[in-house]
Amino acid sequence: MAPSRPTGLNLKMNVVKIERLTTSDEGRLRAIRLRALQDAPDAFGTTLEEASRQPFEVWRRQLEQFAVFVSTTGDRDIGIVRGGGHEDCNGAAYLLSLWVAPEMRRQGIAAALVDSVVAWARTEGFRRLVLDVAESNAAALALYMRKGFVPNGTFGTLPHPRRHIREYQLEKKLEPEPPPAMNDVAGHLEVRRLDDRLMRNLDALDEVRAKADLAKYELNVARVQ
Ligand SMILES: CC(C)(COP(=O)(O)OP(=O)(O)OC[C@H]1O[C@@H](n2cnc3c(N)ncnc32)[C@H](O)[C@@H]1OP(=O)(O)O)[C@@H](O)C(=O)NCCC(=O)NCCS
Numbered sequence: 088m089a090p091s092r093p094t095g096l097n098l099k100m101n102v103v104k105i106e107r108l109t110t111s112d113e114g115r116l117r118a119i120r121l122r123a124l125q126d127a128p129d130a131f132g133t134t135l136e137e138a139s140r141q142p143f144e145v146w147r148r149q150l151e152q153f154a155v156f157v158s159t160t161g162d163r164d165i166g167i168v169r170g171g172g173h174e175d176c177n178g179a180a181y182l183l184s185l186w187v188a189p190e191m192r193r194q195g196i197a198a199a200l201v202d203s204v205v206a207w208a209r210t211e212g213f214r215r216l217v218l219d220v221a222e223s224n225a226a227a228l229a230l231y232m233r234k235g236f237v238p239n240g241t242f243g244t245l246p247h248p249r250r251h252i253r254e255y256q257l258e259k260k261l262e263p264e265p266p267p268a269m270n271d272v273a274g275h276l277e278v279r280r281l282d283d284r285l286m287r288n289l290d291a292l293d294e295v296r297a298k299a300d301l302a303k304y305e306l307n308v309a310r311v312q
Contacts, residue, residue, distance in 0.1 A: 103165070103196055105203050108155040113146040116155060119164045123186035129252055130224060131184065132245055156203040158187070158196050165191045170204035173217060179258070180204075180213035185227070192226075201234050209261050217258040219243060228255075235259050 108116055117138075124135040149155070149169075158166035166187040173179040182204045187196045208216050218236065220227045241256035 103158050103160050103191075103194075103199075105156055105158050105199055107203075107207075108150055108157060110147060110150045112150060112155075113143050115157065115164055116150060116167075117141075117143070117146050119157060119167045119186075120184065122188070123167060123184065126189065127186060129221060129245070129249065130186070130227065153183075154204070154207045156200055156207075158191075158200060160191070166196045166200055168197075168200040168204055170207050170216075172211075172213075178213060179215040179217050180208035180211065182208075182216055182218040185218075197230055198234060201230070205234075205259070205261065209263075214261055214263065215258050216261060217256055219254040219256050221245070222253045222255055231257050 120138055121135060124131055124133060124138050128135060153169040153171040155167065155169050157164045167184055168182065168186075169184040171181050171183070173181040182201065185197060185200060187200070205216060216236075217239070218231065220231060222228075236257035236259045238255050239258045243254045243256065244250045245252040245254065
């Protein structure tokens with residue numbers, strides 16, 4: 088999987104970049120996920136204990152299965168988000184695992200990570216992006232609403248033993264790329280322009296031929312006389 092070109096964000100004095108992890112970045116994925124699960128256990132379905140026990144093979148498979156973006160400053164990973172296909176909803180992608188290190192919050196890093204998944208999902212041809220968020224997670228709810236996600240009426244809970252944590256499902260419609268019909272229209276106009284030029288050239292040729300015929304006729308008449 089080719090890494091995407093890092094994009095730079097100038098945040099206060101820090102330069103923060105976003106990059107897509109490759110399948111050989113299991114160590115980085117594991118390290119940042121464990122930090123996230125330790126920091127915000129009720130924001131995610133997986134527990135720190137479960138994740139700590141996962142072999143490297145599982146982390147590597149996750150890198151094949153999901154598009155994983157991390158935000159970095161210097162050589163530190165300070166934020167993560169993942170995007171994947173959604174098996175339940177046709178045409179929908181799923182955004183999950185969003186987390187930003189506490190010391191780096193409120194600088195637009197999560198917003199930029201969400202943008203990365205939106206861009207990825209659009210490029211992959213998904214029409215909707217869905218996610219689950221705990222109803223008590225005011226910060227994440229505010230962020231997602233600001234990024235254009237709205238509740239789609241589906242509710243759930245975290246898995247046992249945290250079933251008491253209720254979640255809303257939010258979704259964002261993804262506008263498709265400019266439809267090919269627009270290109271067809273542009274192509275059609277170009278053909279029309281070429282047709283018009285050809286017709287004008289043919290008319291001009293007819294005119295030249297007619298003049299040549301007339302000249303020939305006049306010459307013949309002159310000879311006869
Ligand atoms: C939710 C979280 C990812 C936000 O990260 P962040 O980098 O601080 O968010 P941003 O700086 O990009 O915020 C963008 C906007 O979201 C909203 N927002 C973010 N955090 C907010 C908060 N604590 N309170 C209210 N609004 C908030 C604001 O509108 C903010 O814009 P503003 O700063 O100009 O007002 C971060 O708090 C976090 O990692 N929390 C723990 C993990 C988590 O809950 N993940 C979500 C799982 S569904």
